[in-house]
Amino acid sequence: MNEADIPIDIHVGKLQDWLVSRRIVGKNWHHNVREVRSKISNALTDMPAHEELVQLLKGAHINYFHCLQIIDILKTTEADSKNVFGRYGSQRMKDWQEVIKLYERDSLYLAEAAQILVRNINFEIPSIRKQIKTFEQLADESEKKAGDLRRSQNTVRNEYQALCRQLGIAGENLRDELVTKVGELPEMLNNIATSISTLQKAIELYGAFSNNTECLPVLxxxxxxxxxxxYEFLYSEPPLSIEVPPMKFAVEKSVPIATVQEIDFGNDGGTIDFGDIGGNGIDFNVDAADVNLEAGEIDWGVSDDVVDPNAGVIDFNISLEESGIVVEEGGNAGGVARGEEAYSICDSPTYRERLINEMLELEAFLKMRLYEVSVGDAVHILSLTMMDSFPDHDPKSLSQMLAQVDVIYEKINSPQIQHLHQIKHSPKYVDILTSKLKQKLLAIDKMKDTENLMLERAVTFREQSAGLQPTVTNITDQTRILQSQIERDISKRYKNRVVNLMGANL
Structure with missing residues (x-):
């Protein structure tokens, strides 16, 4: 096999060591690079305006092969300075030719190119790609958080709307709507109380079983x-008048001080004048000259000359008709319902609780009786014979009674009735409930702002990732070109044998 056909395979990570071991470059080539880089920096300060030069020097790390291209361009731009001997008089050309000579001394350019190639492959390109991947991950995470926040918003908004529907309000002006809704509470309670009449049969069954006709008094x-x-429950008769306590959350109008000038004690004969309230004293319409301040003497307004011998004697023979005193009948007829007695039973906090407890008691009884009737063993047959006098005492009728109790219990214990009852009888509950609803709205607004922030961050991360794409593409292309240039240079040194730089994953 011909030696020229045998390729030279060099791993990129071992390229610099391979060049040193083959004595192509020296071990101390690093010390000479500084001088070359200094010359390049000085030469770059004086460059002609040329489009190819701008593109060549844009974002690139200048190496030996770039310098060769620069000289080719300067041959065109500095053609006027060329003399008859083919030399250029331009200082620009001289500076770059000197850089080329320094590079070619001891093949310094090949060592530096190998260093740039290894740095780009092992550090620069992976680092930029890692940044791109990080920005993409951050963008994905931001979009995921925005989606989670959007779902949380929908959840909280559904809770808010469900609570508003539960309260029977629109949710636009919370406190005013709640206060207005309380006005509908009496009608709701009256409807529930009307449905309680359907429990009459169950109440009579419980009374017959317990042999107590006065059981469950409130129900x-x-x-x-x-x-x-x-009041009617306590005294078995309706009152003549009802003085319902005012709602504690209602805003009372303040009375101007200027209008408070006299006190009305309810006597039709006129008003009692206490004089100037501003501090001038109380005028009792008594002349100071008529007041006897001597100790031990009290003027009773009776003359010493006129003494009634019957004074101090009480006449017990006066009839009630003559005295004008009217004695009412016994009992509470003509009474006025005040305070808690003025509330309806379903509205009074105390008696509402008693009513609910009695309903639970009746429910427990019906469940127990239904179980006993359904089992029907010998022990329970005895208890059934005790109830033979009561009609419709079978599982079907008991189930119907129990269902009626459950329906009414759910109505009186519905969340809407409970909230409205608390609002009416608790001065702070309306503010607490309003604050709870407003907190949900604030939470929705906060999550919406955070969602928008996450989306903005996602856009920013995408833009940063997209901004690095041209950079990594440019460096990758330059690295591929540099790799091919190094391969050709080494190939010339070994009779144009094929050189492969392995491990360059670009």
Whole structure:
């Protein structure tokens, strides 16, 4: 086999060691590179305006092969300075020719080119590609976070809308809508109380079983009379008038101080004048000359000359008709319902709780009876015979009763009724509930801002990644060119044998 046909394979990582071991370059070639780089820096300060030079020097690390191209371009731009002997008088040409001579001394250019090739392959190109990959990952993560935030927004928004639907409000002006919704609470409670009348049969069954006709008093009263006042439940008769306590969250109008000038005690004979409130004293319409300040004497307004012998004697023979005193009948007829007695049973915090507890008691009884009727063993047959006098005492009727209790219990314990009841009877609950709803809106706005920020970051990372693509492409192309130039140079030294630089993954 011909020696010229045998290729020379050199691993890129071992290229510099291979050049030194073949004595193509010296071991101390690093010390001579500084002088060459200094000459190149000085020569670059004086360059002609030429498009090819601009493209050549753009973003490139100048090496020996670039210098050869620069001289070829200067042969055109500096042609006027050429003399008859073929030499150039231009200082620019002389500077670059000197750089070429320094490079070619001891094949310094080949050692530097090998160093640039190894650095580009092992560090520069991988580093830029790693930056591109990092920017792409950051962009993907930002877009993923934006998607998660968008889903979280939808979740919180659905919770907000569900809570608004639960409360029966639109959610535009939260506090005012909640306060207005409380006005509908009495009608809702009256409808629930009306449906409680369907539990009459279940209440009678429980009373017959427990042999107590007065069991479940609150539930029994509501089933019979509806959502009456607590006063009527306590005294078994409706009041003549009801003074419902004002809602604690309502805003009271302040009375101007200028209008407070006199106190009305309710006497129709006129007003009592306390004089100037501003500090001039209280005028009792008594002349100071008529006041006797001597100790031990009190003027009762009775003359010493006129003494009634019957004074101090009480006449007990006056009739009630003559005295004008009217004695009402016994009991609470004509009473006024005030405070908690003015609330309806379903609205009063205390009696509402009692009503719910009695419903739970009735529910537990019905479940137990349904179980006993369904099992039907010998022990339970005895208890069934005790209830023979009560009609419709079978699993089907018990299941219907139990279903009615469950439906009414769910109505009176619905979230909307609970919230409205708390708003009416708790001065701070409306603000707490409003704050809770507003926090969800603030959370949505915050997540939306964060989502927009994540999307902006993703765009920025994409732009940075795209901005590095031309750089890595340019360096890769230059590295491939440099690799082929080194291969040709080494090939000339070995009778044009094929040279392959291995391991350059470009």
């Amino acid at each position: 029994r009263h509501v089933a019979k009379t509806g959502n009456s006042t607590v």
